[in-house]
Amino acid sequence: MPDTSSPYRSIPDMFASRVAESGTREAFTHPVPSPDGGPETWRTLTWNQARDRVRDLALGLHSLGLTSQARCAIASNTRIEWILADLAILCAGGASTTIYPSSTPPDFAYIVSDSGSMLAFAEDDEQVAKLREQRGAMPGLSRVIAFEGAAGGDDDWVMGLDELEALGARRHAEDPGLFDELVAAVRPEHLATLIYTSGTTGRPKGVRLDHANWLYEAQALQALDEELRAQGRGLLTGDDVQFLWLPLAHAFGKLMQVSQLRLGFVTAVDGRVDRIVDNLSVVRPTFMAAAPRIFEKVYAKVVTQAQEGGEAKYRIFRWAADVGDRVARLRERGEEPTGLLAARHRIADRLVFSRLRARFGDRLRFLVSGSAPLAPEIGRFFSGAGITILEGYGLTETSAGSFLNRPGEARFGSVGLPLPGTEVKIAEDGEVLLRGGGVMRGYHNLSGATEAVLTEEGWFATGDIGTLEDGHLRITDRKKELIKTSGGKYVAPQSIENRFKALCPYASNLVVHGDRRPYCVGLVALDPEAIEEWAENNGLGALNYVGLTREPKVRRMVQEAVDELNKGLPRHETIKDFAILPNGLTVEGGEITPSLKMRRRAVEEKYADLLDGLYEKAPRRS
Known part of the structure; x- marks a missing residue:
């Protein structure tokens, strides 16, 4: 089994190593609105520049009293400031509490209070207003830092992100070695993230994930990449470009964030869902992760546009889709089309599929699907079109990444093989049990809840029903559903x-x-x-x-x-x-x-x- 022990002590340590190795290389790109109301532009941050901003933010948080494993909440859509704030919290020694910006004010109050968050980042005036509305229910929340908008009020409870950075910059000038000391003090067993599951029943549960959990996830992907390279097919390199729009309040988004620190690829960041299609042509990513609903909507759009073209065009589309499906089924068996089918596929590609790939920027190596089941028919449609979707599986309680289909051997309807270092077995009632470095340390403030799903031997009961076929896992449903x-x-x-x-x-x-x-x-x-x-x-x-x-x-x-x-x-x-x-x-x-x-x-x-x-x-x- 590949070695999945991490060479790093913590996420901040892994971040520092990435900066040392790739300092002048591009790390992030993100949209910036035009000051005169014109078209927005995309700005680049190198790893060195990202480190400088993270350092100032971290020292600002330290000056506000953030101590080892103290919680700091983030309520925001996915954007560059989310990533910088999260890294700053961790580098200061704290732990991030994630809040979906679509959450209601009472949910804000519950998560902030239950987590014991002493500080909070808020995206804009709307999110700040939710926190203000519930201020009386969150007595432990001492300060709010706004990414944008009017930070003020009738007190200093809210400050701007630029104020926090300036505070940290002054602290760095006074004590240049402090940041490195804070980073060195973070240990693998320290709490890194409290993610509140958006459960389908009842109150959300806070899942405690420490630095070791995320280090395992990053190292497992690194080990998988090395395993695939030995077979002549790699996973990701520093030259790859990720388009990251996934909610970073979700474990799936967080996984894509920490994997960048280990593998070193570039990430284009913009969480505006209504901008995904437009951004694809600008970013031209080599890979992107998404929930199945995004692929379903793209498929629906393609079908609708084919129908708009009239009966003849729609017949051509249906013919091409059928050809693509036959090709996809061959590839599932490790074969390639030949003869007449190969010729038909080339025609279908010219008439239909090449236009679909162009929508994604025409540079895609693969897409990753997770957080919910992907219909096999959708997976095969994209595969026939020359776009590989690698379906994976995991839960918040397993740090998101537990299974993944490998490039070149995807089985549609399956979530693939375990990541290196993850074990699986099926219980007598069909429930999927997992064990490995990604499994949580427990639920937060919920006596008995952890013991109900996590055995002393480390097996986590997922609540999903599934089967194993040649090591590939198929999830059939939720046990309770x-x-x-x-x-x-x-x-x-x-x-x-x-x-x-x-x-x-x-x-x-x-x-x-x-x-x-x-x-x-x-x-x-x-x-x-x-x-x-x-x-x-x-x-x-x-x-x-x-x-x-x-x-x-x-x-x-x-x-x-x-x-x-x-x-x-x-x-x-x-x-x-x-x-x-x-x-x-x-x-x-x-x-x-x-x-x-x-x-x-x-x-x-x-x-x-x-x-x-x-x-x-x-x-x-x-």
Whole structure:
């Protein structure tokens, strides 16, 4: 087994080593608004420049009283300041508490108070206002540092990021060796991150991840890279460019952040989801990580645009997609197309697939998918188009990275092989158990919760049901979400829901329901953007979202996808009837977590009457 012991003491130590090795090389690039209102530009930070900013911020935090393992919260979208603030907290010896900027003020108060955060970074006036609203519920929060906006108020509780940097710069001038002393004092067992899981039920739980957890993750990827290079195919180099837009409040985003410190690639940072497509053509990344919903939306956009081109163009698209699927299935078996199929694939590439690759900047080596299951149909579509998606798997409690499909041997529907140093076994009831350097040290302030999922031997119970095939892990569903019909048949809803989204690109979600019911039904949430384009192409452009959910043409379109879905399902898993929801599922509505996971129980409770109505009227179709 490859060695996954890290040569570093801490994340700050790894950061210092990266600066020493790559100091004048580009580390980050990020958008900067034009002062005169013109087009924004992208600014570069070298590793040396990043170190200088981190140093001043860290010494500023030290001057404000941040001590070893004291918590400092960050409430912000993904941006360069998030990364610099996080590194500064760690270099000062503290630990970062992450807060999704979409969280409500009461959630802010709960996380800040439960974590014991004494300081907080806030992105802008909106996030500062949430903290001000809950100030009375957070007596331990002594200061807020704003990345932008009006820092002031009627007191000095809020200060600007530039003020903090200036404070640290003065401290550095007074004591030039202090920063290095603080970095040297951080140990592997020290708390690095408190990530609050955006759980699908109940209050979020604070997951305690120390420096050793993240050092393992970075070293495991380094070991995997060395393993692949020995086979003539590397993973990443210092010449690669990552486009990082993932929420850094999520463990997946944090993993991509720390892996950069070990592997040394360049990261382009911009968390504005509405800018992803435009940024791809500017950044031209060689790799990017994303949740499956992003790939689903890209697929839906491609399908919609093909339909907009008329019947002939759509037939060409469907032909190309079928050719690509056949090629992808060959490649899963380690083979390449030959003869007539290879010729057809070249034509399909020229007519359809080359344009898709161009949207991603035409430099992609691979994409990484995580945080939720990716429908195999979506993976194969991209593979046939010449874009490799490497699906991986992990949880917040395992520092995000536990499994990954390898380049050149991806198995769609599988999350791949364990990362070096991670062990896996399947319990008698099918639950996936993991052990390794990424597994958390425990939950924060939750007596008994850690012991419920973590054995003395270090095995973590993931709550996911899965199977192993030649070492490759397939996740079938969440243990708590398995459906048992009144007839005693078990149904794994996630795989059905994911396949449906591939068949119906105009839907953002399908909620399969049937626990203790005679059969399964579904709730369908439409994708606002995709259904709007579909409506324009089908003479329904005058209707708003709610009107479209009631339109018979929309119902027929969804029914066709459901019928196609049912063809590939056992009788007890088929969807006998469905309803189209009058609204989409949203974070604000409580149906989706900030990390875009569906809160199944919340949806079922909200639409209980609608579900009951389906069972009152639904014919029992097979």
